Amino acid sequence: DQQVKQNSPSLSVQEGRISILNCDYTNSMFDYFLWYKKYPAEGPTFLISISSIKDKNEDGRFTVFLNKSAKHLSLHIVPSQPGDSAVYFCAASRGGATNKLIFGTGTLLAVQP
Amino acid sequence: EPEVTQTPSHQVTQMGQEVILRCVPISNHLYFYWYRQILGQKVEFLVSFYNNEISEKSEIFDDQFSVERPDGSNFTLKIRSTKLEDSAMYFCASSDNDRRRFFGPGTRLTVL
Secondary structure, eight states, X not given: OOSEEOOOSEEEEETTSOEEEEEEEOOTTOOEEEEEEEXXXXXXXXXXXXXXXXXXXXXXXXXXXXXXXXXXXXXXXXXXXXXXXXXXXXXXXXXXXXXXXXXXXXXXXXXXX | OOOOEEEOSEEEEOXXXXXXXXXXXOTTOOEEXXXXXXXXXXXXXXXXXXXXXXXXXXXXXXXXXXXXXXXXXOEEEEESXXXXXGOEEEEEEEEOTTOOXXXXXXXXXXXX
């Protein structure tokens, strides 16, 4: 099931710079997208989400952009901090809250001090 | 801030044994889920639960799996006869109507 893809397994950025994490999807029926942060041996922590009726959502240092025509979303973290180092997953769903999330494979972000 | 809790944090069992994984969702949430992550793989959906019944389940969620909300606070996942391939991190999640899912810390299940 490759409906949600994160093609970069890892990303390294300097502290204070921008981190851009990318995610592509294939199912045009997806209408809600989420980003999660995950540390080893912990559960995914919700970061930010976006509905398909929007193309941008911002929350503090985190901004998610959605390009429906390209079936692409990205998460921008500005400025990046060492505590942001973790695995980031994008996830997608369609329909209501009972419906499943489809997760990507994750991108390991390392923020260098 | 309210959070999802799960017990135990680590469960070791013998193949063929039954296990029950427990979760306490966020108190005002109405939708409940189980996901799992086998080491090195994606987080995978198992089941969603709403209004005291299963709403959706994946192919993984076969007859060996069941879920229950025995009271107003707990949500459990039972695996009747565990297999080696059931070894994974199991995550409970809950949501209210806004579709954001909040996950618990997980239970690491090891089947020997």
